[in-house]
Amino acid sequence: MEPLLHVQNLKKSFKDKQALKGISFEVHRGEIMAILGPNGAGKSTTIRNIMGIMYPDSGTIQFNYNGKGIPKNKIGYLPEERxxxxxxxxxxxxxxxxxxxxxxxxxxxxxxxxxxxxxxxxxxxxxxxxxxxxxxxxxxxxxGSIIHEPDLLILDEPFSGLDPVSQDIFKDEISQLAANGTAILLSSHQMNLVEEMCDRLFMIQNGQKVIYGTLDDVKKQYANYKCTISGKNSMEQMQTIPNVDRIEQNGDTIVLHLESDVNPPLWLQQLPEDLHISELKLNRISLHEIFIDIATDQHLMKKGEDEIYA
Known part of the structure; x- marks a missing residue:
């Protein structure tokens, strides 16, 4: 996919607070890229700089068009504050x-x-x-944000306040726009929708990049699998299971966070035969869990060898 927007080493300060600390990313034609981060991370400042509502202290924002400046008639914008x-x-x-x-x-x-x-x-x-x-x-x-057939569409919390039927309508239209070549930059706190729709992720915290890559890249980076077991089992039983990094228990549901080098099919064969299992689910951690881990500085999840976040 062809890059439409290049953001390079963007910095912005307000009085004594540095809101953006040299962030860089691209948005390609025909993709949906999520810009993520907790409140105050710098997402809105980034979007306003791209829109030309404010200007960075340093760094560059370049569009793949002839001429200079921001091609405002080529940009659609749905603000968070309607x-x-x-x-x-x-x-x-x-x-x-x-x-x-x-x-x-x-x-x-x-x-x-x-x-x-x-x-x-x-x-x-x-x-x-x-x-x-x-x-x-x-x-x-x-x-109103798409009426002029923009090449770049910026959506700030587009699903906020929508019922499930309206959410599906928005999701379908956003996906269709991307399929037709529109570059979409989407900011949302609804991680399940981001995980369902977006091709790539750019997450910032305290004005700095912490994640940048495809969803598959991010999940491979956090290579952890987790196994959720529902049934009447004791913590002592679970602690005998090999290759478990940490254990969480909530009533009769226990979540086993596996070590990063585990082979899931082989690991499942090591479960004790006397476990009571009414339901078992083995999957990678969700984007929501990754977001919470980074945003709260818990550092519970281990990264792989190939760094994709700073």
Whole structure:
């Protein structure tokens, strides 16, 4: 995939606090890349620098276009803090947003009607924004971020406040946009959705890169498997099982975190025959668990030999 956006050694300070400490990454055409991190990590500052809302102290932000500067008519942005004019009709606000991006109005009108139907808002074009539910308003703002067919789409917590049906609609449309070549930078705290949708991850903490790579790379880096066993078993039984790094117990459910060099099929053969197993699940750790481990500085998970995070 071709890189559309290059961020190189980006630094930004506010008074005596350094919000960004030399971060670098790329976003490619046709991919969904997640930008992750706990609150205050520097995600919003990074996005605002890319958007040209603020400017870095040093470093470069380059787009794969002829000319210099930020091609704002090629960028779509869904901010975390939603904001549409309340007393304006849906069609009018969306056409206004398209006009700001120099997008042909007649073509924009056709796209508005198409997306209103697709997002189950057919017939709402002449309804004022203030009459819409929160979820409907979020759909309208999402349409506003893609109405001009952007090459780069930046989504900041796009699933916040959506019901499961609306989440699926958003997921399908975001995936389709990427399949059609749009470069997507997605910020979200919903790790299950990130894990389901994203091709690559860039995680920052305290303004610094901590993870950068594909989801598969990240999981291989944290090569740990975990085995979850439900049943009435004692901790003493579990402590006799070889190649276990640590054990967690919650009632009748015990989680065995395995050492990084374990061969899962062979390891399963070493489980005691007298274990009571009503349910057993063996899988890699989730992105949610990786996020929590890094964000809270627990360092419970062991990295492999090939470093993918600093």
């Amino acid at each position: 904001g549409l004019y309340k007393n304006v009709k849906v069609m009018d606000i969306l056409l206004y947003l398209a006009d700001l991006k120099d997008y042909p109005i007649q073509q924009a009108k056709e796209r508005v009607l198409y997306y209103l139907k697709k997002f189950d808002l057919e017939g709402k074009e002449n309804v004022s924004v203030e009459e819409l539910s929160k979820g409907m308003g979020q759909k309208v703002q999402f349409i």
